[in-house]
Each structure stands twice: as C-alpha cells, then as structure tokens.
Amino acid sequence: MAHGPAKGIGRWLFTTNHKDIGTMYLWFSFSMFFLGGFFAMVIRAELFAPGMQLVDPNFFNQMTTMHGLVMVFGAIMPAFVGLANWMIPLQIGAPDMALPRMNNLSFWILPCAFIVLASTLFMEGGAPNFGWTFYAPLSTTYAPASVNYFIFALHIMGASSIMGSINIIATILNMRAPGMTLMKMPMFAWTWLITAFLLVAVMPVLAGAVTMILMDINFGTSFFDAAGGGDPVLFQHVFWFFGHPEVYIIILPAFGVISAIIPTFSRKPLFGYSSMVYATAAIAFLSFIVWAHHMFTVGMPIAGELYFMYATMLIAVPTGVKVFNWVTTMFRGSISLETPMLFAIAFVILFTIGGFTGVMLALAPADIQYHDTYFVVAHFHYVMVAGAVFSGTGAVYYWLPKWCGRMYNEALGKVQFWLAFIGFNIAFFPQHFLGLAGMPRRYADYSLQFADWNMVSSVGAFMYGAAQVLLLYNVLSTVIAGKKVTEPKTWEGAEGLEWTVPTPAPYHTFTTPPEVK
C-alpha cells in the first residue's frame, strides 16, 4: 500500500486526497449550516410575535439575505460537493479525483469567500440587505457599501463551484473502472454528472449578473438603471436564468442519494434505473427554459406568461416519474427503517409536497396570489430543507460508518430524525396558511391576524434547530467514540463498489482498478 496521510496541519492545507478534501467540504458545509441556521433563528425569534422586539427592520433584512446566501452557497452546495468527493471515486472505482490539485484549490478558496461575506456583518452600513436574489436597483443604487464585498465573495464561490464541477465531469468521464459503463454507474454519480454540467453552464451567468451590478455601482454603467436607459427587469431575467437551474443543482444530487438509500433498505434494486437517468436529464434540460416563472408579476406579455406556465408545468412529469420509481422500489421490498431510510422516506413525502406546491405555483394566474408570500417560502423550504438537507443528513448516516469505521448511535439517530421531522413540519406547514391568507415574505413585522401561525412556526423552527445540535453531537460522538465496525458492507442490502473496500475506507483505494462485470 502507498504512504498514508501527512502529519499535522499540512495534511489539510496541502492535501490532494479526495477523502481528505471531501471531509473538509463536509465539515465546512456543516459549520455554514449552523451559521445560516443561527440567522434563521434570529428571523424566527423576531417573527415570534407582532411588533419589532429583537432587531430593527434593516438588520432583519440582512438576516434573511445572509440566511439565504449562506444556506444555498455555503451549506447545501458544498455538502454535496463533499459527498461527491468522498463517494464518486469510490463508486466508480477510481483512485482519486481526476484533478486533485485543483480539488484542493476549489475547496480552500471557499472559506475565504465566506470570511469575506460574513465580515460584511461587522461593516459600517451593515451586511447585504436586499435578499439573496439581490434585485436591482435595491442592490445597486440603494445598496449598503458592503455590496462590493458580497460581489467579490460570490465571484469566488462561483469559481470554486466551476472548478469542482469540471473536476467531477473529468473524473466521471475518464476514470471509471474497466467495465463500468455510463449506464452501470450508481445514480449518485449520474445525478452529479448532470448537476456538474448545469453548474458549468450557469455559474458564469451569475458571475455576469454580479459583474454588471459591480459596474453599475462603481463604474457609471446603467445595465439595470432605468434612469440611464437600463432595465431593472433584465436583471431578473439574468438572475433567474442562473437561479432556476441553481435549484436543480441543489436537488439533483439529493435525488442521487435517495436513489442509493431506498434500494439498500428495501433490499431490492432501484426500479426503472434508465428512466431515472432520463428523467434527471429531462429535469436538467427543462430547468434552462422555465426561469421567468419566478417573474409572473413583472408585467410580461401574455404570450411569455403562457409559455413559461406551460413549460414549468412540464417539470412535474419527469419529477413524478422519479417519485413513482422510488415508491415502486419500496413496493414488495423487504424494508427496514434505519435512520438513513427514515430520512429517505421523509424526503419522498416532503419533497412530493414541495413538488405539489410547485405545480400550484406554476399556474400563472394562481401565482398572482401566491407570488412573494409565505406560500412560496413554505414551498421552497419543503424542497430545499426537506429535500436537500434531509437527503444530506440521510447520506451522512448512511456513509458515516464507511468514512470513519465507527457506527453511529441508532437510537439517537432516530430521536434526531423525529425531532427534525416534526420540528420541520411545525415550522413550515403553517407557512402555507400564512401565505394563502396574504402574508408577504421578507416581512420584518406583520398584521395581527398572522400572529398565531407565526408563533407556531417559530416554535417548530426552534425544534428543528435543536435537532441539528443533536445531529452534531451524534456525528461527533460517533467519530470520536462510536462502536468500531470493520465489515466492508455496513448495510445488508447495500450494492456498489464503495461497499467492496475495507471499512473504514483506507487513505488510498482502488490503486488497482476493480473489474466491473
């Protein structure tokens, strides 16, 4: 066997090992998850009762903005890049990622970006306060001075994502073990391959949007300033051309994780593998041609409105195929309910609810009422949190024994699951009611008829927050003192190359490629 890891801090600073980099990505995203979660707690504490209690409205807006940015770019995306780093080489029988030095760079610039972003909280004038969607001219003419740091941070995050994606594409296309054809790859590798193409396509668009903002603010251009002949709506088109694929970038790798967990604990192969691949590709394609459904109230011509409505409704078809396939995989399986499976089942239920509200939002006339209300907030938290975060949590429980050779505490895992599941639903289900009854989103304060459900929602949010502390404890106690396991195959029903290497996975794996039949 080749040499092991270097000693000391140098191991982490200079490493080109996919497992080390995967671990760093996961811990980084976990810490960002707590930072973004802290912002969420401030938001929910302020909204606990009508009236301004804890923060002023300007700081409230900084919290909603930073919560969105940190969760999307700091927690969810790096979490799945971390999983990709750890698992894709193991799943396709590669010794490492194709571009290991770039891998190191793409990770290490990420903490720098978030230090820049977080530092804006301590600047005069405060952090960005214009929402994570930073619509001009609120983010240009009317922005705090810290907007330039925000732009710089987003540029770095984009560079990191693009490098990470190129690396994943290069690895999957070039480094599969002999016999591992594309249509034999695990779904997680497939969903990431498609996600990586999405990222390479749209991250430059985001970079373009923030660069135009930078020019408008500092160099006298008027891309988005109507007074100078520019167009504020153009910003929204550019942003959502990035933003809509972005939400699939977040959810597709989650689909891959669920497609690994459900067959394992159903002890039955994934139903409709090839249709799953085609559905994923179809969703990715559709994600490029539906962006203006986020803009049904900007005053588009009716022809545009109708087109974007029809195209958006189409997404329900491949998404439905995926849900039906998961359910059919479970049907007549031999199911056991370990913690990863609980998270996967919760994912299917809650993601489907998020999908249903997605179809409702797709109907342009109905969206006139739903748009920019708590109904939308509920919708995307069902997809982002119950989708991406539940799937990520399930993935951690699922692969943790393989990573560290120790078993997590199953009872604690289940308690954590139920606390998260119940807390999540108490927090976000009532937000549907609030939105339908007319409460707009991004409100620092609200009228009295919304008081009751807001209070309920806040209590649920605190529960959900507590569940994450429990998760941290469970992971830490497993890594430090969990029961040792050595079986290569942690789970009875698990299939795939990652379960053929020893547990814990050695520092170098597949130095000789495995044969795949």
Place this chain on the structure above:
Amino acid sequence: MLANAKQFIMRVLTPFLLFPLAAAAQAQQSGTWREVLNMTPGVTEVSRQIYDLHMIILWICVAIGTAVFAVMFYSVIVHRKSRGYKAANFHESTTVEIIWTVVPALILVIIAIPATKTLVNLYDTSDAELDVKVTGYQWRWQYEYLGEGVQFMSDLSSSNDQIYNREEKGEFYLAEVTEPLVIPVDTKVRFLITANDVIHSWWMTDFGVKKDAIPGYINETWARVDKTGVYRGYCAELCGQGHAFMPVVVHVVEKDEFAQWLDDKKAEAETLRELASQQFSLEELMERGEGVHNRTCSACHQTSGEGIAGVFPPIKGSALALGPVEDHMNIVVNGSPGTAMQAFGGQLSEVDIAAVLTYQRNAWGNDTGDVVQPVDVLMFKQGQ
C-alpha cells in the same frame, strides 16, 4: 455592557416564557385561526376564478398525494423485513413508466385550460372606466386619478409606538393608512403601476391583483369590484427596510359617493394651490413641518434627525441644514442621484416642503432662524 447583555437576554427569553399565555390570549382575542388557513375568493370575477383554479389544483394534488403515499405506507407497514417479508426482484417495466408519464401529462393539460382562460381575462385591461396611477415610493404609495388633477400619498398610519411595543396594537396594525385609495363599485378600474425608486409590488388580495411597480416601467392591471367595503393588502416585493410598513388600503364605495368624494378632493387640491401663495409664521411652519418630517423623512433620518450612522446621514447639526437654504431645498426637491434620497419636489406640496425645510433648520438645536415660505419653493422650482 453587562446590563445590555442582560436586557438582550430578557428580550430573547420573554416571548418563550410568555408563549402559552400569549398564544391563548391571542387565539381568543383575534379569533382568526379559521380565517388564516386558505385563500379567500375575493370580490372580483378574476379573484374568484383564481380561487377556483387554486381549489381545483389543490384537490388534484391531494388526490394524487393520497394515492402515492397510500402505496408507500402500505409497503412500509406490510413489506417489512421484521415481518419476514422476502423482497421481490422486479426492477423494470416500460409499460408502467409510459403510464405514469402520460397520465400526469394529461392531467396537466386539463388544468392548463382553466388556467389559460383566467390568465386571458386577467390581462384584458381594455374599456376601463377609470384610470388610477399607482406609484411606489420607499415606503408609501402615491395614487393619482389621471385627468382629474387629484393625487395624494398613502402612508402607514400605525404608530411607531405600536411597532416598538410601547402601545397596544390596533385591530388593523400595519394594514391601515393615512389616506386610502377610493374607487367606485361595479366599475372597471385600470391601475397603471410604476415606482420611483426601487421595485415594489402592489398587492390587493381580494381583487386578485398583484403587479410589480418597477422604476422605468408602467405596468397595467385592472379590477371591477362588485362589493363595497374596505380592503387591505400589502407591498409584496422586498423594497428595503420599510417593506413591511407600506400597506395598500382601498375603499370601494357607491358610484355617487365616489363622485362626491372626487369633487371634494378637487376642491381640496385647489385650496392647497392657493395656500402656496400665502405667508406663514415660523410657529405655523414648525408645527406643520414636524408632521411632514415624521411622516416622510423619519423612516431614514429618524424623528430625532440623527439618521443612522453609515447608512442615512443626520440632519441635526449637519452642514446642509445649517448652510445656505438653496442647497438644502435643492436636495429635498431634486433628491441626491445615486443615493436613497428621493426627489420630493413632485411628492410634497410647496407648503409641505417649505414647512419641513423650516422645521429641519430650526429643530434639534439647529436654530438657524430661517423661515422658508411656500412661495420660495415655488420660485425655486420655476427657476430651475
């Protein structure tokens, strides 16, 4: 420092300690548990069409969800390893894949029909009997009755004391304004919606109307309300720190009542124009100016005139308020391009601008002794 920390912790904890009590009190007092649950049908044809569409799609989703989850829970309960259930090994069927691709697609086509009809109706702004221009400002709405010479600002009327919990909140907290929009019943009203600074969104839930107010654009939408009453809505697009504090209130009245109201407003506008040629004393201007400042300027510059460090400059003791009157007037009338300071020349009457200038130059120890008359403002505007 320690006292501050303690105070902060108490503020954080109090809501939790009071939770059961407050929840019970509120449920009893507001009695709104039932109301805040679903969309309401509203009072226009469009809003009822939207409501029907919402209910159709909701029930379709409930039906599909029930079927899918029933199969899933059946498997989770029956096909369990702990019950000794042996796994089957099927993993492919082109037939079922085609079925569950085609059936949902057909359902979507069926929903698309009413959705398209509603949208076409919603977009038909032709043959309007009354045109109202709605302009979004940070953070208030301006309504202008086109061709009638009537326009006014509609500001939030819930007090700062209510917002900061120093006073009990009223029934229509954050949903009440100084002057509501008034429109006649059974009349097709066209709204022309734009904004002066950032993007806002004019949302009247009961009318099924939500349209973004975008600087540089004039968006069109319409409503024909068939029931008189007071309707309340909100700004729906994040527009800065006052986003939650610029509600929309519309009074829908009988047609003759509206005609009377419009005549009164025209007369009022005439009076205001006459006032502009009169002379006022310092006391009169100070009194009026304080009101204008607290309504219009204090969201940024604060009622204390101290502003917010690093964000909004102070007026108290500032070089501008203590320097030449013309510079001060120029900023208020024309705004400061590239900053959040708007041009108030078109928003406020000459009397109000004169009053607020006088107030800002003499309040908070500024004590310049300057008295600005409406006629000065008028001449400044005309001299530009």
